[in-house]
Every structure is written in structure tokens, then in C-alpha cells.
Amino acid sequence: MFTTGSKLFFGATALSLVGAIVYSASTDGPSGTMGTIGLLSAAAVFGFLAGINFSNRDGNVPAMQQGVELTSAAAARPVRNSIWPLIAAVGAAGLVVGAVSKPVVFKVAVVAVLAALVEWMVQGWSERASDDPQHNDQVRRRMLYPLEFPILAAAGGGAIVYALSRVLLASDKDLGKIVFGIIAVLVLFGGFVFAGKRHVKRSTVTAVCTVGAVALLGVGVASAVQGQRTIDEHPTTATNSAVCLEEGSEAEIDEHASQDVSAKSSVLAHVYLQSDGSLVVQVTGYTEPPSTLTVPRSTPVTVLFHNDFSSPERLTGRFGTFGTAPEAIQCTTAVNPGKTAFLNFEIPRGNAASSSDLEFLVPGTGSTIVIVVP
Amino acid sequence: MTVFENLSSRIRRRGFLAGAAVFATLLAGCAENAPQDTFEPAGPNARKIDGLQRELFYISGIVGIIVLAAVAYAVWKFKDRGQDIPEQTHGNPKLEILLTILPAIILVVVAVPTVSAVFELDKKDNDCIINVTGQQWWWEYDYSGTCGGVEITEPIVTSGELVIPAGTPVLLRITSRDVIHSFWIPRLNGKRDAVPGRLHTLRLEADQPGMYTGQCTEFCGLSHARMRQAAVALTPADFQTWVNNQLEPYSANAPEAGTTAAVGEETFIAQCSRCHQVDDLTTAGKDDAGNDITVPVLAEPDRYVVSGSAPNLTNLMTRTAFAGWTFDLLTEECRDRLWNAPPDEFGALYLQGVTPECFDETNLREWLRNPPAMKPMYTDPNNLAASDGKTRGMPNLNLTQDQIDQLVAYLLERK
Ligand SMILES: [Cu+2]
Numbered sequence: 001m002f003t004t005g006s007k008l009f010f011g012a013t014a015l016s017l018v019g020a021i022v023y024s025a026s027t028d029g030p031s032g033t034m035g036t037i038g039l040l041s042a043a044a045v046f047g048f049l050a051g052i053n054f055s056n057r058d059g060n061v062p063a064m065q066q067g068v069e070l071t072s073a074a075a076a077r078p079v080r081n082s083i084w085p086l087i088a089a090v091g092a093a094g095l096v097v098g099a100v101s102k103p104v105v106f107k108v109a110v111v112a113v114l115a116a117l118v119e120w121m122v123q124g125w126s127e128r129a130s131d132d133p134q135h136n137d138q139v140r141r142r143m144l145y146p147l148e149f150p151i152l153a154a155a156g157g158g159a160i161v162y163a164l165s166r167v168l169l170a171s172d173k174d175l176g177k178i179v180f181g182i183i184a185v186l187v188l189f190g191g192f193v194f195a196g197k198r199h200v201k202r203s204t205v206t207a208v209c210t211v212g213a214v215a216l217l218g219v220g221v222a223s224a225v226q227g228q229r230t231i232d233e234h235p236t237t238a239t240n241s242a243v244c245l246e247e248g249s250e251a252e253i254d255e256h257a258s259q260d261v262s263a264k265s266s267v268l269a270h271v272y273l274q275s276d277g278s279l280v281v282q283v284t285g286y287t288e289p290p291s292t293l294t295v296p297r298s299t300p301v302t303v304l305f306h307n308d309f310s311s312p313e314r315l316t317g318r319f320g321t322f323g324t325a326p327e328a329i330q331c332t333t334a335v336n337p338g339k340t341a342f343l344n345f346e347i348p349r350g351n352a353a354s355s356s357d358l359e360f361l362v363p364g365t366g367s368t369i370v371i372v373v374p
Numbered sequence: 375m376t377v378f379e380n381l382s383s384r385i386r387r388r389g390f391l392a393g394a395a396v397f398a399t400l401l402a403g404c405a406e407n408a409p410q411d412t413f414e415p416a417g418p419n420a421r422k423i424d425g426l427q428r429e430l431f432y433i434s435g436i437v438g439i440i441v442l443a444a445v446a447y448a449v450w451k452f453k454d455r456g457q458d459i460p461e462q463t464h465g466n467p468k469l470e471i472l473l474t475i476l477p478a479i480i481l482v483v484v485a486v487p488t489v490s491a492v493f494e495l496d497k498k499d500n501d502c503i504i505n506v507t508g509q510q511w512w513w514e515y516d517y518s519g520t521c522g523g524v525e526i527t528e529p530i531v532t533s534g535e536l537v538i539p540a541g542t543p544v545l546l547r548i549t550s551r552d553v554i555h556s557f558w559i560p561r562l563n564g565k566r567d568a569v570p571g572r573l574h575t576l577r578l579e580a581d582q583p584g585m586y587t588g589q590c591t592e593f594c595g596l597s598h599a600r601m602r603q604a605a606v607a608l609t610p611a612d613f614q615t616w617v618n619n620q621l622e623p624y625s626a627n628a629p630e631a632g633t634t635a636a637v638g639e640e641t642f643i644a645q646c647s648r649c650h651q652v653d654d655l656t657t658a659g660k661d662d663a664g665n666d667i668t669v670p671v672l673a674e675p676d677r678y679v680v681s682g683s684a685p686n687l688t689n690l691m692t693r694t695a696f697a698g699w700t701f702d703l704l705t706e707e708c709r710d711r712l713w714n715a716p717p718d719e720f721g722a723l724y725l726q727g728v729t730p731e732c733f734d735e736t737n738l739r740e741w742l743r744n745p746p747a748m749k750p751m752y753t754d755p756n757n758l759a760a761s762d763g764k765t766r767g768m769p770n771l772n773l774t775q776d777q778i779d780q781l782v783a784y785l786l787e788r789k
Contacts, residue, residue, distance in 0.1 A: 266574060285503050285545040286519075296505055298676050298681065298683050299507055299549055299551045352670060352672060353672045374530075374531050
């Protein structure tokens with residue numbers, strides 16, 4: 001007869017097939033095709049699993065040898081209480097509540113359900129492993145400790161790091177450094193003391209660690225509630241602002257402007273403001289700097305501006321006037337002599353479509369480079 | 375049948391299937407008409423890769439045979455014949471040092487040609503620079519400056535077919551307008567990813583004039599499989615001719631008044647030019663004072679297409695395939711003649727472009743009738759909310775048969 005497991009998979013196969021038929025009949029176009037292919041694939045996979053299950057009879061000994069499970073030693077022992085059904089139930093409720101309220105509840109519930117699933121399954125299995133409870137416990141531990149310990153350690157470590165980071169974010173910048181130093185010293189010192197006194201009672205260690213962790217978590221929660229200190233923004237570029245056409249000044253220089261490494265590698269071109277105030281563009285592959293810079297249409301690109309001039313300057317791009325939209329202008333903040341900044345932009349159409357010129361310029365120096373957009 | 379007979383026949387059957395699979399794989403390696411074969415390099419860069427991989431294959435092949443032979447020997451020699459368990463030892467410093475140093479030496483030997491090939495392939499000196507921009511699901515190329523000594527006075531924008539001078543190192547500057555693509559012409563060089571916001575270079579050089587095909591090798595969405603490309607190498611003289619033709623003013627090919635093509639031009643302006651550019655195309659308009667003037671017809675694909683671009687159709691019929699270089703513009707006969715032409719005849723044949731005799735109308739007509747039916751693209755007007763109504767690819771424009779006739783007549787003259 002059909003085994004329990006194969007019934008599930010046969011059912012799923014039938015369901016996917018029906019789904020595929022209904023779906024393909026009720027949708028059309030590429031997404032219809034894709035969905036149908038997906039459902040048919042699911043049917044194939046379920047069918048395959050059903051076949052395997054059926055042919056090896058769920059890998060279930062009692063199914064082939066009626067009655068052994070009744071006479072086995074493990075069956076004679078009552079199973080012990082387990083917390084996992086409770087957690088699974090709470091998790092399932094959390095899934096429903098989370099789905100309509102907050103995503104975070106849903107996520108926690110998913111974790112709870114998954115944990116309960118694994119733990120419950122292994123516990124159930126291990127309690128039937130033999131009629132010796134001690135052995136069964138050992139089996140359970142051997143299965144699950146390699147999983148439980150790293151996960152709990154990571155979760156604990158994560159909680160501590162998170163709590164500490166909230167503290168640091170809430171406290172003043174300089175105070176944060178001191179707090180960090182103190183905590184590091186405490187941890188190091190504590191480790192040192194415990195290592196030196198090997199015979200400290202286990203309960204003492206546990207107590208100290210617990211108090212420390214709870215304190216940190218408590219302060220962390222309090223800080224998180226209080227919120228972060230105000231953090232300055234450091235924009236790299238300005239868009240369309242009148243400031244782009246004015247000379248860069250020392251006052252606006254921002255040494256902390258975002259200068260991601262990723263944005264500065266593999267750039268379209270390097271634009272140099274030379275010491276004589278002229279602009280030169282260096283493009284990979286060209287031995288001589290080209291007189292104009294070619295930029296593909298509608299393509300996000302980056303140029304890197306190097307200020308080799310004696311005073312702080314900015315690079316401004318005039319990226320054209322298309323249709324009724326105002327002229328697109330973008331610039332870097334002022335850059336100190338010897339420093340660089342990147343400019344990231346996209347020009348939607350070619351020169352022919354723009355009613356203004358496309359060029360790079362450094363306000364105040366009068367030097368420009370023509371941008372060619374084919 | 376006993377259980378054992380049953381089992382052994384099952385094993386035999388499986389063995390047969392496995393053997394058949396291996397054999398089929400081997401046979402696939404013998405494919406004769408395999409134009410995208412890295413093992414048949416047609417230029418210095420590809421040859422470098424091929425040379426390296428052959429060397430490495432021999433070295434690792436020898437190592438592999440030695441290891442397998444040793445395993446086979448051990449399995450046979452020490453199999454359980456009921457003898458005593460041999461003496462159990464732990465650690466053998468001499469052997470261990472030997473087994474560490476030997477592979478290290480082999481790796482160093484392998485590293486030398488590998489690293490040198492890596493640096494060699496990364497060289498950027500060139501006699502021609504071409505910008506290559508990928509988008510769903512076709513490649514665009516733009517030329518400017520000089521290429522193989524040929525002055526390119528105005529930017530040339532084309533798609534699908536990358537025309538290069540043979541015997542000239544060409545530097546491609548590769549980027550993307552939407553998602554990551556990867557440019558690969560297997561017989562000329564390795565692959566290079568096209569990543570939005572980044573610019574990667576790849577050097578191509580073909581020894582001989584000819585057609586070198588390839589395809590996008592980074593999964594890029596629905597029609598990734600229909601994002602193909604070719605490099606077409608021409609002799610320097612032929613390349614000059616090609617450039618001259620690309621730069622010819624529109625007036626040289628403008629449709630004659632009163633022809634179907636002339637009506638096609640109007641249809642094109644009405645239906646197609648919001649996405650597709652035909653360089654120098656103009657139409658009647660008014661200036662601010664209300665006087666009649668001619669105004670340029672400028673495409674605005676950034677308003678209609680997610681990638682912000684559509685192929686430039688100025689010289690469509692100088693190419694041999696369209697829409698991600700997937701559908702032929704040439705009849706099968708003409709295409710085979712071109713592809714199989716010897717290097718010294720290839721250029722002349724290619725420069726003819728799509729002649730009326732060689733034009734395979736069906737593909738283009740089908741395309742104009744319903745593009746997404748031919749090449750899956752996201753163009754369903756009811757499903758474009760997420761992209762502000764912009765399509766990925768060319769939508770079905772519901773053209774009438776007459777409009778299609780006019781457009782085909784018009785497009786056939788674009789060369
Ligand atoms: Cu692609």
C-alpha cells in the first residue's frame with residue numbers, strides 16, 4: 001500500500017500539476033510561462049520524491065516488519081516532558097501575529113518554529129534510540145551540541161556586541177572611546193583573574209558573567225531607547241545646486257566625505273586639475289590624454305577628480321538640458337590640494353539632444369573639457 | 375531471478391547508462407560546426423589562454439594519472455586477503471615534508487606561466503578603442519578617435535556586430551546600463567563582465583578577417599540566451615570602407631520621394647523614432663516664430679526603456695543579424711556563404727551588407743509584427759508599474775500590414 005510519506009508527496013505532485021494547469025490556463029505572456037515551468041518542475045521533483053519514498057517504503061522498518069516498534073525496548077519507556085511543543089505552538093502563533101503586525105515578530109517566530117522543529121525531532125528520535133535514558137541523552141547531545149553551542153554562542157556574542165554598539169552610538173564620540181576602553185580592560189582583567197585562580201568556584205564564574213551580561217544588555221536597551229547621538233552627514237556631491245557653479249572654498253571641505261573604494265576603482269576617467277590651472281582627462285587605454293571625454297548615453301559612470309592645483313577646488317559637470325527639464329549640473333565638494341573626489345553621473349541622451357553644452361569645468365579657473373555623448 | 379541476479383543486472387544497466395552519458399559528452403566534443411570554440415584561438419590573446427590551458431592540462435593530467443595509478447596499486451596490493459593488520463604508524467616527517475614540498479614546486483611551476491599570462495592579457499596598449507555597453511538584451515558599440523589608423527571624425531554607434539580591423543589590438547571599454555552582463559568572443563579572448571558603474575577593459579585582436587561569434591555569459595534576465603554578439607574583423611582597407619560608409623550622411627541613403635520607403639520614413643518617425651535613433655534624420659517643424667524649418671528627429675529611449683537605450687538603426691542593413699544578434703537578416707544561403715568565405719574574400723562580401731537578394735524578410739517582418747513573441751521581453755503594458763511604464767525590450771506596437779511593408783522598405787535602405 002501507499003506509505004505515509006509517499007502519500008504526502010503524491011498529494012503534492014497532484015497539487016503542483018493541477019496548479020500548473022490552472023496557472024497556465026489563467027495567465028499568459030512570459031510570466032505565465034515561467035510560473036508554469038516552475039510548477040511543472042515542482043511536480044517533477046515531488047513525483048521523484050514520492051517514487052523514492054514509495055519504493056523504499058519511507059525507510060520505515062515497522063512498515064515492513066509489522067509490530068517491531070511495539071516490542072522494542074525503547075517503546076516500553078515513557079517519553080519525558082518536552083518544552084519544544086510549547087515553543088512550536090508559541091512560534092506558530094507568532095507567525096500569524098507577525099504576518100499582520102511587525103515583520104520582526106514574524107522573523108523571531110520563524111526562528112522559534114525552526115528550532116522547535118529540529119530539537120523536537122531529534123529529541124523524539126533519541127528517546128527511542130534505546131531503553132537506556134542515559135544513552136539516549138548522550139545520543140541527543142552528540143547530535144545537537146555541535147549545532148546548539150555555536151548558535152547560542154553566536155547569538156550571545158551578537159547580543160553583547162549589539163548592546164555595546166548601542167551604548168557607543170548613544171554616548172558622546174569621545175566618551176564612547178573611553179567606555180570602549182574600560183569595557184575592554186574589564187574583560188581582559190576578568191579573564192586574567194579567572195585564568196590565574198583556577199580553583200574559583202564554577203558558580204562564581206557563572207554569577208559574574210551573568211551579572212556582567214545582564215548589566216550590558218540592560219544598559220544597551222536603555223541606550224537604544226534613548227537613541228543615537230546626532231551624526232553628521234557627509235555628502236560627496238551636490239546636484240543642480242547653484243553652488244556648483246561657484247568656486248570651491250576651504251570652508252566647505254569635508255575630509256570625511258564618503259569616498260568608497262569601490263566608487264574609485266574602475267572609473268570611466270581621471271580628471272586632473274593641473275598646477276597651471278588647466279584640466280586634463282586621463283582615460284584607460286589612451287597614451288595621450290584625449291581632448292574630449294566620451295561618455296556612453298544613459299549609463300551610470302564615475303570620474304575621479306584629482307586636484308593638483310594650489311587651492312581647494314571643485315569639479316563641476318554640466319550634463320545637458322533635455323526637453324523641458326532644467327539643466328543637469330552636478331559637482332564634487334571642494335577638494336584640498338593633492339586630494340581626490342569622485343563624481344557619479346548618468347547622461348540620458350546625446351549632445352545633439354541637449355540645448356546646452358556638455359562639459360566639465362572647475363569654477364574659477366575657466367578651464368573646461370568637452371563631454372561627447374554619442 | 376534471485377535478489378543477487380536482480381541486483382547485478384541493475385548494476386549492469388546503470389553502468390551502461392553511465393557509459394552512454396560519458397560517451398555522449400565525448401561525442402559533443404567532436405562537434406564540427408562549433409564557431410564558439412576557445413580551443414581554436416584566432417588571435418594572440420586567445421592563443422595565450424589556449425597555450426596556458428594546454429600546458430596546465432598536461433601537467434595536471436600527468437599528476438592525475440600518477441595519483442590514480444598509486445591509488446589503484448594500493449587498492450589492489452593491500453586488499454584484504456585475510457592477512458594481519460599491518461603495523462600502525464603515526465607520522466612520517468620525511469614523507470610529509472616531501473609531500474608538502476613536491477606539490478608546492480608543482481604549483482610554482484604552474485604559477486609562472488599563469489601569472490605571466492594574466493599580466494600579458496591585462497595589457498592595454500592598443501591601436502583602437504571601442505566603448506562596449508551591455509543592456510537587456512543586446513550590446514551597443516561606439517567608436518570615436520582613431521581606430522587602426524582610420525580617423526573616425528564623428529562617433530559611430532552600432533549594435534550586435536563589433537567591426538574591428540584585423541591584425542590590430544583593439545581595446546574594449548566595457549560597461550553596462552542595467553544589470554551585469556559579460557562579453558565573450560571565445561576565439562579572440564576570455565570573458566569580461568560588464569558591470570553598471572564600472573569600466574572594465576578587454577583586448578581583442580583577430581589575425582584574419584572573418585566572423586567571430588560569442589554571447590553574453592552572465593545570466594542577465596529573461597532573454598539572456600538571446601543576447602548574442604559577433605566580432606567582425608576586416609582588413610584595414612575594408613575597415614576604412616566600413617567607417618566611411620557608417621559616416622555617410624543620411625542624404626546619401628534618404629528614400630526617394632514617392633516610394634514605399636519614403637512613406638516608411640514617415641511611419642518610422644511616427645512609430646519608432648521615439649526609441650530608435652537614425653542619425654541626421656529630420657522632419658518638418660516650426661521655429662519659435664512659426665516659420666517652417668526642418669528639425670532633427672531625436673530619440674528619447676530614456677523615457678520608454680529601462681536601460682535608457684535602443685539600437686541605433688542608421689545602418690541596420692550593414693549588420694547581418696538583429697535583436698541581440700539573434701535573428702538573421704541574411705538568408706541562410708547568403709549567411710553560409712559569408713561565414714564560410716575565405717579570409718581574402720570575406721571583407722568584400724561583408725561590405726555588401728544586406729542586399730535585396732540576400733535579405734531574409736520573414737524575421738524582420740515577424741519582429742515588427744510582435745517583437746516579444748519572437749524574443750521574450752518585459753513589455754506587457756499592464757505589468758510595467760514597477761518600472762514607471764518603461765519596458766525592457768521592444769513592445770508590440772500593433773502595426774498594420776501596410777505599416778510593416780513601409781517600414782521594411784525603409785529599413786532595407788539603411789546602410
Ligand atoms: Cu547579458
